[in-house]
Amino acid sequence: MERLTPRVRVVWLVLALFRAVVLAGLLVGAAVALSETGLWADPPEALVPGAAALALAIGLVRLAVAWRRYAVWRFETRADSLYIERGVFTRTKTVAPYVRVQHVDSRRSPLERATGLATVVVYTAGSRSADVAIPGLTPDRAERLREELRALAIESEGEDAV
Amino acid sequence: MNRLHPLSGAATALHRGVAGGSIPFFLVSMLDGVFDAVEVGWVFFLAPVGFVVGVAYGAAYYYRFGYELAADTFDIRSGVLSRRSREIPLRRIQNVDISQGIVQRLLGVAVVRIETAGGGETEAELAFVADDEATRLQREIRRLTAEQHAEAPDARSPETDASSAADRADSTGADPDPRPTLLFDLEGRELLLLSLSSVSLSGATLLPLVFVVAGDAVVDLLVSLAEPLGGPADLDDASAPQYGLFAVVSILYGALAAYLLGAAYTFATYYDFRLGSTGDDLVYERGLLQRYSGSIPVDKIQTFSIAENPIQRAIEYAGLRIETAGHGPDGSAGSQSAVPLARRRRVEGFLERATGLETPSFTRPPTLARRRYVARYSLLAAAVVAAAFGVSRVWTIPYWYASALAFAGAPIAAHLRWRNLGYAVADDHLLVRAGFWRRRTHAIPYYRVQTVSTRRSIFQRRLGLGSVVVDTASSRTFARGTPTIHDLEVTDARAIHEETRARLEAARRSRGAEGRELSVTFS
Known part of the structure; x- marks a missing residue:
């Protein structure tokens, strides 16, 4: 079983932080707007601090999940299929047979480029194709994995699935 | 390159013309309020110009739209300014649908839709062609695809080669499109039961329209209906309980009206439903006002599913649907009715003949x-x-x-x-059943499986349970949620996961040798 590059935690933490800040802005902003504009005639005193506390709590959970995700993520290229294990709360184990691979992408978001990482996305004809993406690879490994998957997919020459 | 029906040229031109004429109308009246320089009077000059430009564009679109059925592709060229030319390999076509509204039937034109897998929409839409041209296209596409099948993939073993040669001789020698063998014909009694037992919300969408058109009359009617039951005689002057009663009675009548409209809608949709088979295709026809007809290549069928609601279960009736990776008419993504409603035993018999699947006993989760x-x-x-x-x-x-x-x-x-959950691991199929209000039993052939996943939420992990998600390419499942076997013992979940994967491999290998497993010999 192969694990991701530990650096992927940085990517996930930054994303989680960003989302937490956006959510906190919305929550606290809404609370302030409610109490300042007089839309709510007599808001309880704890409204704004409460919203801030809620936003903080959600943010902390998000960060914890982002940190923990790394420990759960595993994948393996088996003889006939790609095997993936992931999920902090809901643990998912996916098998994607090579015959079903339609095409393989490797891609790098700006954040991934900054941290020197890449994601490999495997497309099947299934309706949940986005499920099969392997993040947190070094560009080199991503390239090799893509080639490996491509070769395996060709080797197992599928009947057309659809 | 063929053109569309001349009427469609006129229709497009008129449509674009009206659109072109109304844009300056709205723009001018909107900008008039904002800028001083803009005057309302411009409309009288700009709107006709817009209309003429629109008509010219519509006409140009008609003249620049061409389609052609070649030996192994279906080609379309379209676009006035930016040209788009598409070649759809016939092998990739999932189904070909023809639909005809009332006006279209009177004018003798039809809309042809050609579906392929992938993409979020219909691959090619020909609006409109003459109705005999529509049937010709449908038939020709079917014939050409069948020919390709006979030639191309059977180079695996000598026997299939021989048999495919015989097939080819058949298909060229005999009439290219013999009348389809009738597989299922929806009887009046079944149609009536279907309309009354399926609660369709499609009819209810008409209710707001009724309100807009005849709001006052509807309110008056509701008041007079509620009055004998103790409702208010006049809406402006009533006590709170009277209002409450009025609301309750109105909601009940509204629900009744929605139900009846839904029943009428279902009736009109499935009126005169017929399913047949010709060659390697299933063909169906249905509709009272809007006629639909479609053909589905048998080897493009992803899954079969049996659907039944509580009423239908009580009277032991069920429906059978076919799921493909294409997109169906009226938004029912890739799902066509094979048997809208029939006695449950008959439906199971159908499924058994189509897939060789005997109805197994289902296992429930713990x-x-x-x-x-x-x-x-x-x-x-x-x-x-x-x-x-x-x-x-x-x-x-x-x-x-x-x-x-x-x-x-x-x-x-x-x-x-x-109680309504269940699964069964059959020889060639995995059966997954779920749902109380609309119970669906999916029969998933192993060789159609795309990916298999086991999912365990934190609660499931605490109880030692897990769910198995079996993904296929049928686009129906995308909207409905992928077939999932919920809450199994984790050991069972793992076993099914492994079993499905192994059987997919095995089925794929043997499929290469045996050729297609589905047969159209329903009856």
């Missing part, structure tokens, strides 16, 4: 799963009570705590959900 659902529905009940409490703070509701009765419903709902 009772531990039921406990989970009790907890889940209790949470829902708690939310209901909380909402009732919240509302009772603002308005005075008598007996708001009666909402606690919702808790009594939780175990019942949990039991019903659990």
Whole structure:
């Protein structure tokens, strides 16, 4: 079983932080707007601090999940299929047979480029194709994995699935 | 390159013309309020110009749109300024649908839709062609695809080669399109049962329209209907209980009207439904006002599913649907009715003849799963009570705590959900059943499986349960949620996961040798 590059935690933490800040802005902003504009005639005193506390709590959970995700993520290229294990709360184990691979992408978001990482996305004809993406690879490994998957997919020459 | 029906040229031109004429109208009247330089009078000059430009564009679109059925592709060239030329390999075509509304039937034109897998929409739409041209296209595409099948993929073993040569001789020698063999014909009794038993919301979408058109008359009617039951004689002058009664009675009548409209809609949709087979294709026809006809290549069928609601279960009737990776008419993504409604035993017989699948006995998840659902529905009940409490703070509701009765419903709902879950691991198919209101039993051939996943939420992990998600390429499942076997013992979940994967491999290997496994010999 192969694990991701530990650096992927940085990517996930930054994303989680960003989302937490956006959510906190919305929550606290809404609370302030409610109490300042007089839309709510007599808001309880704890409204704004409460919203801030809620936003903080959600943010902390998000960060914890982002940190923990790394420990759960595993994948393996088996003889006939790609095997993936992931999920902090809901643990998912996916098998994607090579015959079903339609095409393989490797891609790098700006954040991934900054941290020197890449994601490999495997497309099947299934309706949940986005499920099969392997993040947190070094560009080199991503390239090799893509080639490996491509070769395996060709080797197992599928009947057309659809 | 063929052109569309001349009428469609006129229709497009008119349509674009009206659009072109109305844009300056709106723009000018909007900008008139903002800028001083703009004057309303411009409309009289700009709108006709817009109309002429629109008509010219529509006409140009018609003249620049061409389609052609070549030996192994279907080609379309379209676009006035930016040209788009598409070649759709015939092998990739999932199904070909023809639809005809009332006006279109009177004018003798039809809309042809050609579906392929992938993409979010219909691959090619020909609006409109003459109706005999539509049937010709459908038939020719079917014939050419069948020919390709006979030639191309059977180079594996000598026997199939020989048989395919015989096929080819057949298909060239005989009439290219013999009349389809009738497989299923929806009888009047079945159509009536279908209309009455399926609660369709499609009809209810008409209700707001009725209100807009005849709001006052509807309100008057509702008042007069509620009055003998103790409702108010006049809406402006009534007591609170009278208003309450009026509301309740109106909602009941509204629900009745929605139900009847839905029944009428279903009736019109499935009127004169016929399913047949010709060559390697299933063909169907249906519709009272809007006629639909479609053809589905048998080897493009992803899954079969049996659908039944509680009423249909009580009278032992069920429907059978075919799921493909294409997109169906009226938004039913890739799902066509093969048997809208028939006796359950007959439907199972159909499925058995089509797939060689004998109806197996289903296994239910462990009772531990039921406990989970009790907890889940209790949470829902708690939310209901909380909402009732919240509302009772603002308005005075008598007996708001009666909402606690919702808790009594939780175990019942949990039991019903659990009772209708089930799965069976058959030789060539995995069967997954779920749902109380609309119970679906999917028969998934192993060789159609795309990916298999086991999912375990934190609650499931605590109880030692897991769910298996089996993904296929049928686009129907995308909207409906992928077939999932819920809440199995984790060892069973793992076993099924492995089994499905192994059988996919095995089925794929043997499929290469044996050729297609589905047969169209339904009856």
